Amino acid sequence: xxxxxxxxxxxxxxxxxxxxxxxxxxxxxxxxxxxxxxxxxxxxxxxxxxxxxxxxxxxxxxxxxxxxxxxxxxxxxxxxxxxxxxxxxxxxxxxxxxxxxxxxxxxxxxxxxxxxxxxxxxxxxxxxxxxxxxxxxxxxxxxxxxxxxxxxxxxxxxxxxxxxxxxxxxxxxxxxxxxxxxxxxxxxxxxxxxxxxxxxxxxxxxxxxxxxxxxxxxxxxxxxxxxxxxxxxxxxxxxxxxxxxxxxxxxxxxxxxxxxxxxxxxxxxxxxxxxxxxxxxxxxxxxxxxxxxxxxxxxxxxxxxxxxxxxxxxxxxxxxxxxxxxxxxxxxxxxxxxxxxxxxxxxxxxxxxxxxxxxxxxxxxxxxxxxxxxxxxxxxxxxxxxxxxxxxxxxxxxxxxxxxxxxxxxxxxxxxxxxxxxxxxxxxxxxxxxxxxxxxxxxxxxxxxxxxxxxxxxxxxxxxxxxxxxxxxxxxxxxxxxxxxxx
Numbered sequence: 216x217x218x219x220x221x222x223x224x225x226x227x228x229x230x231x232x233x234x235x236x237x238x239x240x241x242x243x244x245x246x247x248x249x250x251x252x253x254x255x256x257x258x259x260x261x262x263x264x265x266x267x268x269x270x271x272x273x274x275x276x277x278x279x280x281x282x283x284x285x286x287x288x289x290x291x292x293x294x295x296x297x298x299x300x301x302x303x304x305x306x307x308x309x310x311x312x313x314x315x316x317x318x319x320x321x322x323x324x325x326x327x328x329x330x331x332x333x334x335x336x337x338x339x340x341x342x343x344x345x346x347x348x349x350x351x352x353x354x355x356x357x358x359x360x361x362x363x364x365x366x367x368x369x370x371x372x373x374x375x376x377x378x379x380x381x382x383x384x385x386x387x388x389x390x391x392x393x394x395x396x397x398x399x400x401x402x403x404x405x406x407x408x409x410x411x412x413x414x415x416x417x418x419x420x421x422x423x424x425x426x427x428x429x430x431x432x433x434x435x436x437x438x439x440x441x442x443x444x445x446x447x448x449x450x451x452x453x454x455x456x457x458x459x460x461x462x463x464x465x466x467x468x469x470x471x472x473x474x475x476x477x478x479x480x481x482x483x484x485x486x487x488x489x490x491x492x493x494x495x496x497x498x499x500x501x502x503x504x505x506x507x508x509x510x511x512x513x514x515x516x517x518x519x520x521x522x523x524x525x526x527x528x529x530x531x532x533x534x535x536x537x538x539x540x541x542x543x544x545x546x547x548x549x550x551x552x553x554x555x556x557x558x559x560x561x562x563x564x565x566x567x568x569x570x571x572x573x574x575x576x577x578x579x580x581x582x583x584x585x586x587x588x589x590x591x592x593x594x595x596x597x598x599x600x601x602x603x604x605x606x607x608x609x610x611x612x613x614x615x616x617x618x619x620x621x622x623x624x625x626x627x628x629x630x631x632x633x634x635x636x637x638x639x640x641x642x643x644x645x646x647x648x649x650x651x652x653x654x655x656x657x658x659x660x661x662x663x664x665x666x667x668x669x670x671x672x673x674x675x676x677x678x679x680x681x682x683x684x685x686x687x688x689x690x691x692x693x694x695x696x697x698x699x700x701x702x
Contacts, residue, residue: 599639
């Protein structure tokens with residue numbers, strides 16, 4: 216705190232005290248003093264109070280500028296209560312205390328470099344939630360094929376931020392910049408579009424997790440609703456030309472739907488969780504911005520994504536950690552006694568779907584003036600594996616790969632937003648951009664465990680042998696299939 220600020224407050228405070236004493240003395244001596252002296256004392260007290268108030272306002276403005284600006288720290292991926300803090304998001308979290316704002320010639324040059332495609336016909340993509348699980352893999356794939364990528368993430372602590380920082384470092388090693396910033400910071404988004412002519416936005420930032428919504432509902436609204444509107448607003452009214460937007464909805468929108476497999480034509484008006492409700496709201500908001508402003512918008516309904524660099528809050532991830540640690544795991548059964556089933560979809564298949572959606576998104580038809588030249592594409596697709604697997608089967612595969620049995624506790628599924636099964640119909644995505652998932656759960660989990668063991672530096676003696684043994688049957692099947700084909 217500046218010393219001049221302390222002096223001003225001290226002086227004001229002392230002035231207030233002296234004037235209070237003076238006022239008190241004036242009251243005691245009122246009978247003996249003139250009315251003019253009382254009036255003069257009152258004026259002095261008023262002036263001292265005004266000066267003290269101004270000094271406090273100055274100090275408040277100096278140390279909490281974000282509270283007086285239009286930028287509030289909400290959540291690109293949803294803020295865990297322990298990380299909630301209001302800070303100006305034109306600053307990175309690491310430099311906020313030093314008041315280093317984004318901007319300047321060097322910063323703009325770096326943004327343009329990262330956003331510039333290296334191949335003819337390449338696209339330039341702003342990826343929100345870029346340090347997240349899907350965001351990291353998509354950013355790597357885009358960069359690898361020669362597209363320009365700039366990432367944005369607020370690195371909240373819904374799960375371990377160090378994992379997100381490790382993903383950020385991985386992206387940096389491939390030449391992708393990931394800004395420590397927030398999707399609700401409209402000023403920063405506008406500045407990014409001024410600096411780089413993004414052709415597309417891949418909007419993956421969101422507050423994830425079905426059950427956590429019961430603990431922190433406001434973070435879901437801040438990220439999944441307000442954050443989505445923030446991105447749409449800048450894309451519709453500031454970007455010139457408007458980008459095409461691909462964003463992450465969720466298979467959770469199907470809620471209490473019992474028709475299977477889940478199709479984009481099925482009803483989605485019965486969400487089973489607040490998370491699902493915010494994603495359904497997002498699809499309605501997308502329709503509005505497409506209709507009014509001509510934004511090309513594609514929503515992707517992901518089905519239980521898993522793989523290396525995944526989210527620690529997902530079942531396969533924390534089951535692996537619990538098995539290694541010898542801790543019990545809880546498995547849910549539906550009310551009818553059947554095992555919960557999930558359409559587990561490997562990350563590489565999801566990435567292919569995301570890139571296919573970007574490549575076929577079509578152009579937005581609006582402009583900064585508010586006029587649009589015609590209707591723009593508005594699409595929604597399922598991205599899943601099309602083959603639901605009992606969660607107990609997933610656990611059995613993990614046990615085999617890790618070389619250790621799980622301590623299982625089986626209970627009836629509570630009414631906290633989870634659904635008994637998911638099953639994707641991906642025929643629309645297959646037709647429109649050739650989406651075809653190819654990774655089995657066994658192969659995908661083997662890739663995950665390989666990464667898991669290496670990343671957390673676990674004792675691999677037993678696990679490595681178990682993974683090798685698990686891989687042999689797959690190789691034999693492949694060889695048998697090849698022999699059959701050649702015959």
